[in-house]
Amino acid sequence: MSNHLLNLNLRVWRQSGPNDGGSFKTYQLSGVSTHMSFLEMLDVLNEQLIAQGEEPVAFDHDCREGICGMCSLMINGQAHGPDNATTTCQLHMRRFNDGDTVTIEPWRASAFPVLRDLVVDRSAFDRIIAAGGFVSVNTGNAPDGNSILVPGVRQEVAMDAAACIGCGACVAACKNASAMLFVSAKVSQLAVLPQGHPERNARVLNMVAQMDKEGFGSCTNTSECEAACPAEVSVSHIARLNREYLRASILAEN
Amino acid sequence: MDALLRTLSLPAQILSRVPGLGPLVKVCSTTVGQKILMAISGLSLCGFLVAHLAGNLKLYAGEQSFNDYAHALHSLGPLLAAAEIGLFAMFALHIGLAVSTGALNKVARGKDYFIKETKQGVSILPGGASSWMMVTGLIVLFFLVCHIIDMKLKVGPGVDYTPALNAEKIADNEYQAVKAVLSTPSRAFIYMIGLVALGIHLSHGIRSALQTLGINHKRWNFILHWLCIALAWTLAAGFISLVIWAIGGK
Numbered sequence: 001m002s003n004h005l006l007n008l009n010l011r012v013w014r015q016s017g018p019n020d021g022g023s024f025k026t027y028q029l030s031g032v033s034t035h036m037s038f039l040e041m042l043d044v045l046n047e048q049l050i051a052q053g054e055e056p057v058a059f060d061h062d063c064r065e066g067i068c069g070m071c072s073l074m075i076n077g078q079a080h081g082p083d084n085a086t087t088t089c090q091l092h093m094r095r096f097n098d099g100d101t102v103t104i105e106p107w108r109a110s111a112f113p114v115l116r117d118l119v120v121d122r123s124a125f126d127r128i129i130a131a132g133g134f135v136s137v138n139t140g141n142a143p144d145g146n147s148i149l150v151p152g153v154r155q156e157v158a159m160d161a162a163a164c165i166g167c168g169a170c171v172a173a174c175k176n177a178s179a180m181l182f183v184s185a186k187v188s189q190l191a192v193l194p195q196g197h198p199e200r201n202a203r204v205l206n207m208v209a210q211m212d213k214e215g216f217g218s219c220t221n222t223s224e225c226e227a228a229c230p231a232e233v234s235v236s237h238i239a240r241l242n243r244e245y246l247r248a249s250i251l252a253e254n
Numbered sequence: 255m256d257a258l259l260r261t262l263s264l265p266a267q268i269l270s271r272v273p274g275l276g277p278l279v280k281v282c283s284t285t286v287g288q289k290i291l292m293a294i295s296g297l298s299l300c301g302f303l304v305a306h307l308a309g310n311l312k313l314y315a316g317e318q319s320f321n322d323y324a325h326a327l328h329s330l331g332p333l334l335a336a337a338e339i340g341l342f343a344m345f346a347l348h349i350g351l352a353v354s355t356g357a358l359n360k361v362a363r364g365k366d367y368f369i370k371e372t373k374q375g376v377s378i379l380p381g382g383a384s385s386w387m388m389v390t391g392l393i394v395l396f397f398l399v400c401h402i403i404d405m406k407l408k409v410g411p412g413v414d415y416t417p418a419l420n421a422e423k424i425a426d427n428e429y430q431a432v433k434a435v436l437s438t439p440s441r442a443f444i445y446m447i448g449l450v451a452l453g454i455h456l457s458h459g460i461r462s463a464l465q466t467l468g469i470n471h472k473r474w475n476f477i478l479h480w481l482c483i484a485l486a487w488t489l490a491a492g493f494i495s496l497v498i499w500a501i502g503g504k
Contacts (some may be wrong), residue, residue, distance in 0.1 A: 011368075016417035024368065076370035084373060103369050110364040173372075175385070178285075208286050217362030218355045219287035221462040222384040228375035236470045242286060243468030249281045 006032040006093060008191030010045060010100040012057055015114050020224045022114065024103075027236040034094035038081060039064060041069060045079065046105050058117040064089040066230065072172070073118055079169035079228040087230040089224035107168050109177035111214040122168050125182060130204035131210035133186040135195050148194050161204040173228030176217030181225035183211050186240035191242055201248035208245055219235040258357065261479065283360075288351055292465035295300050295348040300460060300489075302341055307492045313499070317429040324428035356388055357371030383458035390455040391454045397448025404435045445497050453490030 007030045015022030022170035029045050036044070039061050062070035071088040075081035081091040082165065083101070106119060112120040119211075164185035171179050187204050189195030194204070219238060226235045263283070270279040281287040309327065313321045325502035327334060370380070376396050379386055404410035408418075408431060460483040464470075469478070 018447060031277050050354060074367060074369075077369035078373065082373075105367055105369075108363060108365055108367055110362055138257060169457030175363070177362040177364070178359070208284050211284050215362055216285075217359035218289055219466070220289075220359075220387065221458075221465045222382065225375065234466070236472065236475075238466050242290070242466055245284075245286045246290065246468060249277075249287070 004034045004094075004098070006034065006098045006100070007098065007233075008032055008041075009099075009253060012045075012118070013101045013114075014053075014057070014117055015106075016116065017168065018028065019115055026254060032093055034092070036093045036095075037089055038073070038091040038093065039089050045187055054110060054220040058115075058119045060119050061089060066090040067165060069167040072120065072167060072169070074103075074107065074109050076103050079107075079172045080167070080230050084227075085230055086230050087165075089168060090230075100159045107167075107172040109216070111177065111179070111216050112168060112171065113188040120168075124216070125166050125168065125179070127214065128179070128183060128207055128210045129186060132199070132206040133190070135190060136199065136247075138197065154192055158189050158192045160167050161233065161237050162193070164189075164233050166231060167229055169228045169230060170225035170233075171209075171216065172217075173224045174217065175222060175224065176220060178219045178225070179211050179214070179216040180219040180238050180241065181229060181233055183207055184235075184237035186243055188237040188240045200244065204241065204244040204248045205252060208241075219234065285355070288355055289466045291347060292351045292355070293466040295344045295351070296459050298344045299341075299348060300456065300485075302344075303358075303489050309487055310496055311492065313432060315427065317427075320429045321427060322430075325387065349391070352391060379454065380396045383454050384453055384462065388460060390451040393451035394448055394455055397444060397451070398443070400444055404441060405432065410435060410438070410441065411439055427441075432496075433500050433503065436497050437503070442497050442501050446494060449490050449493045449497070452493075453468055453487050456489060457484030460486055 002159060005176045009029070010027045010029055012027060013022060014025045027049075029041070029048065031224050039059070042057060042059055049056050060070045060072055062068040064071075066087040069081075069087075073088045075088065075091070080086060082095055084092055101147065106112075107115050107120045107122075109120075110122040112122055115121050128197045130200050137138050162180060162185070165167065166182065168182070170181035174181075178247060187207060190203065191200055221235070221238075223235050226233065266279050266283045282291055285303075309323055312323045313390060313459055330337075373383065383390075391434055400410070404413060408415060411434050415434050418427045436445065461479060464478065464482065
């Protein structure tokens with residue numbers, strides 16, 4: 001694959017802080033290698049801005065290999081850009097053409113307030129996990145891995161849900177800013193395993209309650225989240241969340 | 255916005271004071287619970303549509319047959335009134351929840367995107383039927399109001415009810431009344447639009463309701479998807495056929 005150099009028009013959301021109104025600013029960036037990742041392109045933009053004495057663009061990133069869930073960005077109206085099953089850090093500039101205008105926005109949701117530029121506060125997800133996305137175990141030595149046998153097909157369902165990296169693309173892409181795909185993945189990964197069963201009812205009730213408290217929208221089953229999810233988490237988990245919720249509402253002991 | 259939230263939560267606050275209803279109110283006040291109520295009320299209304307279409311298809315059996323059916327239905331008296339109140343309650347619940355969850359969903363987004371695209375495949379309607387639920391719902395509601403004025407109250411402006419007046423009372427010849435309404439050009443137009451909107455609404459609504467009630471399995475999803483769409487458009491096409499029949503029969 002040959003290396004081309006692109007000249008890009010970048011329309012970037014700039015916002016100095018949570019209380020600032022924010023606005024788009026346009027930057028010209030020339031000589032962008034098609035081998036760069038999207039985040040490397042932003043690094044180059046920031047070098048240019050620093051050299052010009054401007055504030056660099058703040059954006060979230062960490063592992064840059066598609067597994068940590070830190071990167072975000074709405075790129076030309078697509079969560080994580082135009083590729084399916086790909087995070088922003090794994091998106092390459094060869095997906096763009098010379099002379100393109102690229103619009104970069106932060107995730108938009110009341111539950112994800114913008115902290116600065118393209119960085120949003122996703123701690124609402126942490127609070128949902130803290131409300132029930134765990135199993136209670138005694139500390140000490142690690143338990144024997146195969147002490148509870150789980151059939152392979154079950155493990156696969158749990159693993160498909162556990163693929164969620166918690167990036168928030170589902171919320172960003174949903175027209176209702178609903179967190180149902182995220183919450184359903186975190187409920188499902190434990191609900192289908194025996195280790196998750198003792199706390200099954202309390203988990204789903206508490207996590208849904210926290211989800212509502214954070215101000216996420218409700219699910220209208222448009223499947224936009226599934227299409228946008230870089231980990232390809234299926235909306236079948238949302239149906240499982242609904243089943244778990246119905247079951248727990250009727251049967252929970254407290 | 256706080257005022258809106260407080261107003262919306264008023265019925266729930268009052269109901270939660272009623273002994274024994276606490277747990278039910280708790281379930282119904284979450285977003286998931288509200289979607290479940292939305293699904294149950296929507297499917298109930300679908301059940302009504304099935305019965306309504308089955309009855310209306312009697313129009314094809316002729317004047318005597320349809321009028322006999324209408325008389326039998328009306329002679330149920332208090333039972334029919336009770337069913338109508340139930341039906342009205344389902345509509346009120348479904349529409350009320352649509353408005354309240356819709357408003358809260360707008361609040362949940364906050365500031366809108368400058369550009370918003372999708373990774374989902376192209377569909378006939380931009381964004382698919384799921385993006386048109388509020389619009390099609392409102393069109394169906396408008397159609398429904400016209401329908402009740404025309405058919406139940408029989409005071410539709412511009413409709414010539416004289417063929418139905420041959421009998422002693424209007425109510426005595428429902429067959430002629432239906433024909434009179436459906437063959438009025440303005441009504442044929444409104445009913446067609448309303449019924450197409452209904453088809454679009456149901457083509458997402460039925461499958462969506464089942465998903466909300468937890469019905470989703472990769473073994474069955476394909477057949478379920480097409481069965482739901484078939485049911486939606488069978489209902490719409492069934493009603494539309496009656497409009498075409500009435501226009502043609504004039």
